[in-house]
Amino acid sequence: MMIGGREVSRSLTIPTWVEHFPALKAITDPTWLAVANTARTIKIPAHTYIFHDGEPCKQYLLVFAGSVNVQKVTEDGHEITLYHIQPGHSCELTTACLLGDSCYHAEAITTTAVEAVTIEKQAFMRALNDSTDFRNFIFSAIDSGMNELATLVEEVAFGPMEQRIAQHLLDSSLLSNLIKTTHYDLAVELGTAREVVSRLLKKFERQGWVKLHRGKVEIIEKSRLSMMLKHHVP
DSSP, rough: OOTTEEEEEEEEEOGGGGGOOHHHOOOOOOHHHHHTOOEEEEEEOTOOOETTTOOOEEEEEEEEEEEEEEEOOOOOOOOEEEEETTTEEEEEHHHHHHHHHHHOOOOEEEOEEHHHHHHHEHHOOOOHHHHHHHHHHHHHHHHHHHHHHHHHHHHHHHHHHHHOOOOOOHHTSOOSSSEEHHHHHHHHHHOOHHHHHHHHOOOOOTTTEEETTEEEEEESOOHHHHHHHHSSSO
């Protein structure tokens, strides 16, 4: 049988979950297909921990519906979001832990109901060792994750908090100007104190750019928030 211009054993099939991951769908070598067929599809409710800081990593994770928040919590209780695992993506931290045979250095919690697949560590390593295309997929995902983390470090170290909040609000308002979020959620996302977020949001409200509701932020003047990103407004 020919798939993608390659000969594939008739005994190996492409599992339906791969449809959510175009880069993986293009991989047709027997080792990867055998491993893909061992994957387990799971459903996880919202606000459920997938892994905790310090736990051993035992399986590879790919999300095809919902969103997962990967965050770091310090000993004194401060939190910062490292990244979100969105549909069609893997968890870079899980990948790094599998490759390094190490424990997790952060925690992951679902922000919505999630559908995902998991591949056991032994099967993952077999695909990594024997499938060149899967190995390239993994390295590409790691490269993308490292770039995101580098951007996060740059923003935390050098970005004015007013501009970071403005950017986050604009990014979150693509579908609706009414954003469901709390001051605490924003603080965790941006790696700052809730009091700082509250103070700056109230400043935005006084200027007429947003309107604050219980558990929600309504965007009133997108143009002014966008202008702040170009020219800092004191």
